Amino acid sequence: MLKVIYPVIGKERILPFYLTGIGVSSPEYRVKRENGLVSYQILFTKSGEGIFEVDGQKYPQKKGSCFFLPPGQAHEYYPINDDWETYWIVFRGEGLKEFMGRLGFVCGMEIKNVDIDSLMRCFNSIYIAAGDSINGGYRCSNLIYEYILLVYRQFFDRTDESKRLGNITQDAICYIDDNISRDIGLEELAGIGGVSLQHFCRVFKSNMGMRPMEYVARKRIATAKLLLDSTELSITEIAQKTGYSDAGYFGMVFRRFEGMSPTQYRRNGYL
Template sequence: MQKQIFPIIGDEKELPFYIVGIGVECWQYPVNRTGGYDFPQILVTNEGEGEITVNGSTVKLPVNSVFFIPPHLPHEYHSLSDSWIVSWVCFSGSEAEPLLEKWGLNKYAYFLSADTERMNRIISKAYYTIKSDKIYGNHYASAQLYDLLIEYRKIADNRQSELTSVSTVALADVLQYIEEKYAGPIKLGDLAQIAGITEQHLCRLFKKNLQMRPMEYLAKVRIQHAKEMLVYSEKNISEIAKATGFPDSSYFSALFKKHEGITPGEYREQH
């Protein structure tokens, strides 16, 4: 029995994300859509092997492959084995495609031999959420769809392999050093030396993974610790500035207001 649902769509259309169709470990029949499909699709291969053709290019899809097909893109896929088992989701929503576009993931793509365990769990959970509640199930599944898109982004960004890469280990060492030594003087050269890479490479790693420069991150860590001291200690502003690594209270107050929109004194009063 095919475990798939095409829920009746009502006020779900007002949601930022909602599921149009979903299937869990389904036997995949041959598909040939010369005009594409109206909604974006994410498919995960569970068993067997398939093949997809887009724009004249054909790719074999082994177990644990993930592929994304944007709306209205002509495509064809079929099994290459006795049975090809896939899980899939078709979706829509006012924020779904804009979010994928913002992430640069709104184009046809496939990822072979990916870590699909969590993605399969999310699809299965969304399926049973919709199946168990005919009225509000798809509303609850909206959040699970968002979770699925994040998981797809993680696979697309190759985050799993990055976690074991030399660069990521280097970045983790720097983050730990900042957290432990934020109160003392820290220079960009110090951080690069700890990572064992050039300052330029370190800046690229920070920009790619944290969307900020190393010294910006250091300032944020210092301000976060200063906020805790403002609330939970009786130290004055000057003492807190010194304790969190700022050269003087004036610079600390100016930077704090830039980040938080209020002065340290005002923050303490509010909290």
């Protein structure tokens, strides 16, 4: 199976990040690029095994391996068996070299045991947005930034303590994502991490830059926007699917974040 989208690049070139390609290769095949790519690439392994070769060095890849490549980096990769499944994106952007350099992404590098679930969620969002030939480029730009930061934390923020604290936050986020249609309380989220309410709130805000319930509200609205854009569900149905039993209250929260009602958002075609 080969699922690939290469967006038509037009006005997106003015954006700080824009997608040039995204795909799932299952199985992955042999690729050799003596001059590298003109885009940045992030590739992670969902299953199976393969080999990356960069600068004469071989890097075995298996489930949870992630590889970063900057433009112009000669490389080759190939499967060890017939079931190497990879997920990859390639992207460019004005000033991206300086930005990536500040983060430490200056040469080909790999990391093992990445959080596949978090990468998959963001990857799938980018893939869906890439399928929208009208407005998808703008949403992809936001999501690529999010994806880069996810990968950055996997590569450079790996101390035992940061992983422990990150796991408390990540477990809560996964729970929120999986239960966005139902009522979610702070005590419930703290209980998932097995920590006190005060400690959970402090750790979550430190990691995410916002309080837990603000994240819940933002996640609900982000989900609602996707449903408004991609389905014909009524406002009441969307409210229920995003955890609001009262459509009027849902509309009030939506307006607070977006500056317009859900109906106006749908009518204007914002993404």
